[in-house]
Amino acid sequence: MERTLSIIKPDGVKKNIIGEIIKRFEDNNIKIIAMKKIQLTKTQAQGFYAVHKERPFFDSLTSFMTSGPIVVMILKGENVIAENRKLMGATNFKEAEQGTIRRDFATDIEKNVVHGSDAPETALFEIGYFFNAMEIVG
Numbered sequence: 580m581e582r583t584l585s586i587i588k589p590d591g592v593k594k595n596i597i598g599e600i601i602k603r604f605e606d607n608n609i610k611i612i613a614m615k616k617i618q619l620t621k622t623q624a625q626g627f628y629a630v631h632k633e634r635p636f637f638d639s640l641t642s643f644m645t646s647g648p649i650v651v652m653i654l655k656g657e658n659v660i661a662e663n664r665k666l667m668g669a670t671n672f673k674e675a676e677q678g679t680i681r682r683d684f685a686t687d688i689e690k691n692v693v694h695g696s697d698a699p700e701t702a703l704f705e706i707g708y709f710f711n712a713m714e715i716v717g
């Protein structure tokens with residue numbers, strides 16, 4: 580069993596598709612073992628996306644991520660890091676496969692509705708960034 584961090588970004592929350600996204604996880608046998616709705620400060624967003632700090636889109640991305648509430652979740656399941664990435668689709672929604680979350684709902688390479696950890700080490704860092712042990716059940 581593996582764990583990964585999932586974020587429903589401000590555009591996903593604004594579109595009222597929190598339930599739709601969670602349904603896709605549950606329909607694919609993924610369990611949610613922690614969840615909360617929060618609003619990031621710019622500093623918190625910069626810390627979360629620190630690996631991208633040299634990228635040209637860093638400032639815009641961290642502003643977007645603070646533009647409204649987000650929902651952060653820990654997902655648990657077999658191969659859940661890869662499974663979640665399959666359900667999300669490619670970062671660029673134009674390249675995402677039919678039926679993926681980003682293909683169905685994203686409008687922009689930045690406003691791409693969801694984030695998911697890309698590897699076990701990033702999952703560990705990202706889960707620890709948002710949750711403490713008391714908030715994780717299951």
Ligand code: CMP
Pocket residue numbers: 631636640670688689690691693694695
């Ligand atoms: P995410 O999976 O959260 O990881 C980094 C985010 O940066 C990405 O999704 C997008 O929201 C955003 N982003 C904006 N422009 C780009 C780009 N050109 N390439 C990759 N990610 C981008």
